[in-house]
Amino acid sequence: MTVFILSVILFLIGLYGVLVKRNLIKIALGFMIMEYAINLLFVLIGYRAGGTAPIFTQDVSGQIFVDPLPQALVLTAIVIGLGTTALLVSFAVRIYQKYESFDIRKIRELRG
Amino acid sequence: MNWIPAFVAIPLGAAFLIPLIEHWIKGSSDFLTNAVTAFLMGLTLSFIHQAAQTQVYFVGGWEPAEGIPFGIALVVDGLSVLMLLVVNSIAFFATLYSVKYMARYTDKGKFFTLFMLMLAGMNGVVIAGDLFNMFVFLEITAIASYALVAFGIGSEELEASFKYQVLGGTASALVLFGIAIFYMMTKTLNFADASRVIAATGVTPALLFVSVLFLVGFGLKSALMPFHAWLPDAHPSAPAPISAMLSGVVIKVLGVYTLVRIFFNVIGIGTIPALKTVLLSLGVISMVAGAFLALGQQDMKRLLAYSSISQVGYIIFAFGLGTELGILGGLFHLMNHSVLKSLLFLNSGAVVYETESRDMEKLGGLMHKMPVTGTTSMIASLSMSGLPPLGGFFSKLIIIWASIDAGYPLLGAVAVIASIVTLAYYFKLQKEVFLGKLADAFQKAKEAPVLMCIPMICLAIISVGLGLLLLDPVREMVLTPAVHVIQGGVDYARMVLGG
Numbered sequence: 001m002t003v004f005i006l007s008v009i010l011f012l013i014g015l016y017g018v019l020v021k022r023n024l025i026k027i028a029l030g031f032m033i034m035e036y037a038i039n040l041l042f043v044l045i046g047y048r049a050g051g052t053a054p055i056f057t058q059d060v061s062g063q064i065f066v067d068p069l070p071q072a073l074v075l076t077a078i079v080i081g082l083g084t085t086a087l088l089v090s091f092a093v094r095i096y097q098k099y100e101s102f103d104i105r106k107i108r109e110l111r112g
Numbered sequence: 113m114n115w116i117p118a119f120v121a122i123p124l125g126a127a128f129l130i131p132l133i134e135h136w137i138k139g140s141s142d143f144l145t146n147a148v149t150a151f152l153m154g155l156t157l158s159f160i161h162q163a164a165q166t167q168v169y170f171v172g173g174w175e176p177a178e179g180i181p182f183g184i185a186l187v188v189d190g191l192s193v194l195m196l197l198v199v200n201s202i203a204f205f206a207t208l209y210s211v212k213y214m215a216r217y218t219d220k221g222k223f224f225t226l227f228m229l230m231l232a233g234m235n236g237v238v239i240a241g242d243l244f245n246m247f248v249f250l251e252i253t254a255i256a257s258y259a260l261v262a263f264g265i266g267s268e269e270l271e272a273s274f275k276y277q278v279l280g281g282t283a284s285a286l287v288l289f290g291i292a293i294f295y296m297m298t299k300t301l302n303f304a305d306a307s308r309v310i311a312a313t314g315v316t317p318a319l320l321f322v323s324v325l326f327l328v329g330f331g332l333k334s335a336l337m338p339f340h341a342w343l344p345d346a347h348p349s350a351p352a353p354i355s356a357m358l359s360g361v362v363i364k365v366l367g368v369y370t371l372v373r374i375f376f377n378v379i380g381i382g383t384i385p386a387l388k389t390v391l392l393s394l395g396v397i398s399m400v401a402g403a404f405l406a407l408g409q410q411d412m413k414r415l416l417a418y419s420s421i422s423q424v425g426y427i428i429f430a431f432g433l434g435t436e437l438g439i440l441g442g443l444f445h446l447m448n449h450s451v452l453k454s455l456l457f458l459n460s461g462a463v464v465y466e467t468e469s470r471d472m473e474k475l476g477g478l479m480h481k482m483p484v485t486g487t488t489s490m491i492a493s494l495s496m497s498g499l500p501p502l503g504g505f506f507s508k509l510i511i512i513w514a515s516i517d518a519g520y521p522l523l524g525a526v527a528v529i530a531s532i533v534t535l536a537y538y539f540k541l542q543k544e545v546f547l548g549k550l551a552d553a554f555q556k557a558k559e560a561p562v563l564m565c566i567p568m569i570c571l572a573i574i575s576v577g578l579g580l581l582l583l584d585p586v587r588e589m590v591l592t593p594a595v596h597v598i599q600g601g602v603d604y605a606r607m608v609l610g611g
Contacts, residue, residue: 011289018282027278034285038292045296070295073244077288080251084281087258091274098267107271 003044011037024092024102028085035081039074046070115155116169116186119196119235120249122148127228134221142211145224149204149231156196163193163593166607168241179609181302185241187608190593194443195238195369197590198450201574202360203231205567206353209458212563213352213465223263223351230256230357234365241608242302243291243374250287250333250366254280257362261350272342272349279342283332290325293318304608307378311602315383323384326374334367336428337398340421344405347420348413348470352461355413359420360454364446368427377597377604381434388432395429396526398422403533407540412460412470415541416453419496422530423449429527430511431598433518439598441510443591448503448578452492455571459489462560462568463545467553472541477550481557484565486546488572493542495575497535503578 014037017030046067054065092102099107126148134141166189170176174183188196207227214220229252236249258280262273295301297318298309310319328339335343347358371391375381381388402422409415427449430442462485463478464470479486495502498509508531515524559565580586597604 011285014285015282018278024274031281031285034282038285038288041289041292042295045292069301070292073291073295076244076248080248083255084251084277084284087255088274088277088281091262091270091277094265095267095270095274098270107267 004041007037007040007044010040013037022104024095024104025089027104028088028092031088032081032085035077035085039077039081042070042074042077114169115158116167116188116239117171118155119152119239120232122152123228123232123235127225127232130225130228131221134224141221141224145207145228146204146211148228149200149207152200152231152235153204156193156200159188159193159196160589163190163589164596165189166597168608176609181300181305181609184245185302185304185608186239187241187303188239189597189604189607190595191369191373191597192238194447194590194594195365196235198447199231199234199238199361199365202357202450202454203227205458205571206357206454209356209461209564209567210351210353212561213461216465217263217351223260226256226260226263227354227357229253230260230362234361237365238369241304243294243306244301246370246373247284247287247291250370251284253362253366254284254333257354257358260354261346261358263351263354264349269349272345276342276346279332279339283329283339286325286332287329290322290329293325294322297322303373303378304605307380307602307605310379310383311605319379320384323375323379323387326371327390330367330371330374331394334363334371334424334428335398335421336367336394337401337421337425338394340398340402343421344414344417347417347457348411352457352464355416355461356454356457359417359457360450363420363424364427364450368424368431368446371428372431372598376431376601378602380602382601388434391428391432392520392523395425395427395432396523398425399429399530400425400526400533403530403537406537407533409537410472412463412472412475412541412545413457415472415537416456416460419534419537420449420453422534423453423496426508426511426527426530429523430514433514433520435514435518436595436599437510437514437517439595440591441507441514443594443598444503444581445507445511447581448495448507448575451571451575451578452496452504455488455492455568455575456496458564458568458571459485459492462564465560465564466557469554472544474551474553475545476548477546478554478557479546481550481554482546482559484559484568488568489546490542491572492575493538497538498531501579503575503581506579506582 011034014030014034018027021027048064048066051064051066054068130141169186171184214223233249233253237246240246240249258273258277261276262269298306300306332339347355398421402418402425406415406418427442427446430438495504498505512524512527
């Protein structure tokens, strides 16, 4: 149970970074922390104490397997995370080229 | 042959082919994109007559065993058909419009590639039968739309897109977090299977936690009021056809459809008593605050963006009522708003195309210079503000009637007030852009090119004709199956898996 709570805390650290930090790169880092926290949580959900890799062969029987589905989901989630992070960082670079700054307070042109 | 996977496969394949073909033959992407969207629109129309049945396609032939699904299921039921119809028809008009409009930008091939990815993602969200595939398609749509918002690569576009990515990314993270807890709780991701598990276990703290995560995640995607901050920046910054897609369909598919599918068909709206209240209050807040914020805008496209927040508020409010009439009103308003708001954004694009300005203080008197744009925009504005013979009037009337019928006369009155404010800001839009005195700077303005006028005229005709959807034979074909799917609630499981 402690590990679950720890990964939720990791998620909240990432969320804090995204919402509070003023630097574009730090915001991107916050996202990555958030994604890894969720991936960790997914793997933990599939974990079974003493379980082995879920590969069926002739002589394997009566063993505990870990749940393979969350692992498959995590692989997909990592790829999606790669896409979003790459896009986010490339935008941060383009914004830096325009303003020579990563500071969000110096870039604000739009008013909510 | 089963055509269900084609809704995703064809645009995805086109997204792959367009950059290749555009590299060899310049300008060929125009034809390919329009052919694809036209074909998809035709395909959706062919699905209408079978909207009442639920069709399930198991990817790779992995049929469920003993009622437990193993593989990926794609589900097309009444609600999916309605959403596919909206998505693919608006996409067709947007691509037709882009042919001329996007000629001013560089690299149209990349634009159409991203457009096709966005379309594939949206079709995927609508036909996905399980939570994780819905998430994957949702991310495809979101990533493509982040890039499309910044397609102009100006400083304003980049900043708007960054803001959109930060809030959209947070939403996706919350949804994925919700999916993790959901899987831990139910041990399945298939909607139909999960709804049976939830029906058996009842309300648990984990279910409440998941509901909150989904509500915030999809609420951010649909820009409901406390989560709306990105929309008024992102939607106006995008090129006009993309604004039309974003406001017209993307927020509805990624936000409204997903909320409705999960809360009505999987969890069950009656399972958690507070859910209706939450939807009602989110709807009312967005409806009123969006309308008043729209009133204060000077930028034409920002006004339309705030109007989207307000109108999505109406839709969520109608679904929150949970009665048959409310759901009918919500779906009908969803269709109306898609057509009208994409038309209005295409109009604003035509104005920007000819005058290079969207500041309402500088514009004015364009009606004589741009009769087609002016007239179609007038029709859309009148329908949106709810003038009697047009579709927008009937959908708002049904929603207000339904709220009185469901025992919320006070909220119905609030909806009437918001509708009066809507009339006020659309009147302002018409007065300051198309009516009044023509500014000297725009003496040379002329009508937009024919290829941009055709989609606007078509959408205007559709918007006038939408009122006919309420006539019995047409309603039975399009709206009623979707209403039945939502009203059937967790009966969805039986429709998909049988038994």
